[in-house]
Amino acid sequence: MKNYIGVFLGVFASLVINAQNQKRDTEHFKATYNHETEIYAIASLELLETVWTIASDNGFNLPQKIRFSIEKSDRNALYFNRKSLKGITWEYESLAEFMPPDQGGKNCIYGLCHEIGHLCMHNTNNNRNSWMSLNYREGWADYFGNMIVDSLYNEHGTDIWPNPHNFKKYAGMEYFHNRLEEDNPKLQSFNNASQFWYDLGSEIGFNNIQLFFDTIKTDKVDNPGAREKFNKVLEEYLKKQDIEGWFEQFVDDLIINKE
Secondary structure (H helix, E strand, O other): OHHHHHHHHHHHHHHHHHHHOEEEEOOOEEEEEOHHHHHHHHHHHHHHHHHHHHHHHOOOOOOOOEEEEEEEOOOOEEEEOOOOOOEEEEEEOOHHHHOOHHHOOOOHHHHHHHHHHHHHHHHHHOOOOOOEOHHHHHHHHHHHHHHHHHHHHHHHHHHHOOOOOOHHHOOOHHHHHHHHHOOOHHHHHHHHHHHHHHHHHHHHOHHHHHHHHHHHHHOOOOOOOHHHHHHHHHHHHOOOOOHHHHHHOOHHHOEOOOO
């Protein structure tokens, strides 16, 4: 009798685990998620596939297969895998976090775009980034994420998420510029870095930034002397007369320079 009970409990435990850990593959993503988050996992995958295509169409290099996981946790956090550079993880405490911001949730659509932005840059430089400030990395992903939000909204409108909402209220280039114009000392360095990426993209074209990343890698921008090396890359791309003077307003928020 005990053996039958043991077998039953083992099978039951297996069924519970399988019910909680679902798997789903798309063309460029391999997902695992808890059963309760299925509608958000499916929406995230559809969104991520669209972002992957938009990024690729604009020349950015991304892994052909990216792991995506949604995991129950004691915190809310969305981040990319800094070691493999082929994964995005979403930790959540409750389903309320998947709701729109005006309903107490998080800025989910922008967040997913933001993390793809990180993968675009870090997959090019293979983590040779000890010279990059946090604001350099986050400012780039911020600019990328807001640019992509506009594309998503133009293509899909408000129905891209299970809870339809005007997500351009919380992200997109209009929101981006309004935030930069606000006098917020806490965001000053971050906003300055975001402004750099916007200015650069406006000058050379959003679809040429991957080439910029490639040149940073080819020219081996790194310490010692990262600031000077980075400035030389700018000179290859910009037509400004005083590139060094223009860059001076951003450099302290972007480059960790060691001589």
